[in-house]
Amino acid sequence: MFKKYRRRWQLSKAKPGDGSRLQRFRFWHLLSRSLFALELPDGSGRPQVFEVDVHHLRDSSSAKRPAALYRDGVQVLQANLPVTFPVPGGVIEVAVGQYGVKRMHHVTDDGRERVLRPDPRSLEGRRARFEQRFPRTSAVIGAVGLVVLLVGLAGTLSGVAEQITRIEAVAQHVGTFTSPIRLPLWATIALAVAGALAATDRALRLKSTWMAD
Structure with missing residues (x-):
């Protein structure tokens, strides 16, 4: 409906x-x-x-x-x-x-x-042509990109859970949670950049997911 x-x-x-x-x-x-x-x-x-x-x-x-x-x-x-x-x-x-x-x-x-x-001159067309010419390399890039998105999602959810359990009313009922993921600033920036590139690659192949957006 x-x-x-x-x-x-x-x-x-x-x-x-x-x-x-x-x-x-x-x-x-x-x-x-x-x-x-x-x-x-x-x-x-x-x-x-x-x-x-x-x-x-x-x-x-x-x-x-x-x-x-x-x-x-x-x-x-x-x-x-x-x-x-x-x-x-x-x-x-x-x-x-x-x-x-x-x-x-x-x-x-x-x-x-x-x-x-896609128009062959567009980014989507160029990405499709790359996939046709180098299918194995394209598959590897796609797999690595998905892993990057999953790692980024795990870090985000872990941090959100930690912030929520710091609320006193929540902590009284479920306790507190400390995120096991602690990344230095450079690693956080690198992961964010890699995540953006992975999301862009999936968008060019029209395989965007809720994780990417």
Whole structure:
């Protein structure tokens, strides 16, 4: 039920586009823009190219909305994020997190899902190409990144638990807890940087998790 209302709300956020042409992806857009594409047939079976353009430096207060849907290079819809764009035979669900795009999926009317194809010049496209060329190295990077996120999560939860049990009312009922994790400043900074890089890598592969955000 919640999923149904959420989709309805996100569909209502899609507003008519301005009919402008899709801007070509340039190298200086690497840190500020993501672009994904999907081919779908129209009613007559003719292939149409749908593209979702996301500008990370825009938000709901910007003059232009941060996400737009293009059909054959022409803007047909625009919206604030997160949003669900209607397309023939289904929808495209779009959402971003702290480290980038976390959902860019085509969901058909019967529930099947697939990730849209990233523009090869974008960071997501470059990361996908790296994974295709060096699958083993990519897998190792992904595994190390997940371990880094888990270690960071463990440290965060341990510190939170220690702070909570220092509250007198809590300590009287459950006792106090002392975190076994004590890192020097340099190690704390290094772990934070490594965690940010790991979260960014997962976002580039559209595998963001609640740990990353």
